[in-house]
Amino acid sequence: MAHFGTEAADPTAERLLKEAEALFAKKGYEGVSVREITSKARCNLAAVNYHFGNKKNLYVEVFRCRWVPRAQRLQQYFNTELPPEPSLHDLVETLARAFLAGPMPDEDRCCHLQLMSRELGQPTEAFDLVADTVMRPFFEDLAQRFAPSLGGNQEKESLVLNLLSVFAMVLYFNFAREAVSRITGRSYDEAFKTRLVKQITAFSLQGLRGGRS
Amino acid sequence: MAHFGTEAADPTAERLLKEAEALFAKKGYEGVSVREITSKARCNLAAVNYHFGNKKNLYVEVFRCRWVPRAQRLQQYFNTELPPEPSLHDLVETLARAFLAGPMPDEDRCCHLQLMSRELGQPTEAFDLVADTVMRPFFEDLAQRFAPSLGGNQEKESLVLNLLSVFAMVLYFNFAREAVSRITGRSYDEAFKTRLVKQITAFSLQGLRGGRS
């Protein structure tokens, strides 16, 4: 069994991580076989065990080597997109846009949020990693950014629940794309994604302001 | 292979449906084996194939025989709980309460919403059933109920997206219980569920009003 850090130097391992991520996101851990992964990565069946020890380890490494770095890029993008002294509207809109219509390919975003959603619903070992390295710091950061715009008169718990509510929408409108398409009759093209950013922004803006109206 | 209608007359089939539902909700279709189901239902391995033909069929029947009827009871509960001329606040609060703290045991509610969430994220044959017999009619009903309170000045699409946003929160706060507990530091006792109903109500109320502020 080979060793690995934050990045897998080996191109085969890289391909495995890439294909594994897409498949795990689409079908879930149990829904994917090592055969399917190695086949799509155009390498041998034994490669998973050689490079990652076993299937479960590969799953965790997908998070460590691909998911976490992408989440950090996303967070960074959010930070750079934000104007110097952001209004509440700026904050919410930038947040929604970063996750729904940001710079990364739609395929990646889908994959990213599907994996996240799966872990939210049924946390595994990978969830610890995600919670510690991404969620907690990001929420801390968000809380600090939002606090001034909200007049500072919200208790910490309310603020957290409000932020979670915003995330609920962002995740849902990605996670349940097929259902949303079916109900609204619209496909996830650029126009609809822009519409969703507007929806989430408007809805959340009012919701967030609730405490001080 | 036996035949079956909306209700399975056979007590063994009933037990199978019950245990299967709980397991499918908790671990997903692929994560559960027929052996595990029959074992929990205290019946023979062959029972699934005898009563339902195969595993996949059992899954769909879980929706037909248990999920859909429960959803209808839930919808009925929502309707009866609603005061005669409900305000927007009444509507949202009753809706959130029906799904988060209604009369059914918490175990059932969890199971119900987990199954729903799984289908939202990765629709199968069962999704057609759910969409046609539950979602579409319920959303039609909701749209009609909400329309007058919203002054009728929202386009249909906005209304639908707003309703979906409310559902996003309801689903998320059930689906991601573990993550929410971890972030907020609170367990899902009665007090916290009441808090969440308040959160969702307040947040949505403002969000829904956004269009006419």
Place this chain on the structure above:
DNA sequence: GTCTATAGCAGGATAGAC
């Protein structure tokens, strides 16, 4: 490092006794 071959097991499904 990559491959083939295969062990070893768990899965869904079925046949046939009772």
Place this chain on the structure above:
DNA sequence: GTCTATCCTGCTATAGAC
């Protein structure tokens, strides 16, 4: 209807050649 016994397939994981 229920059970046992069993088939067969597909899975993960490993051993060992190259």
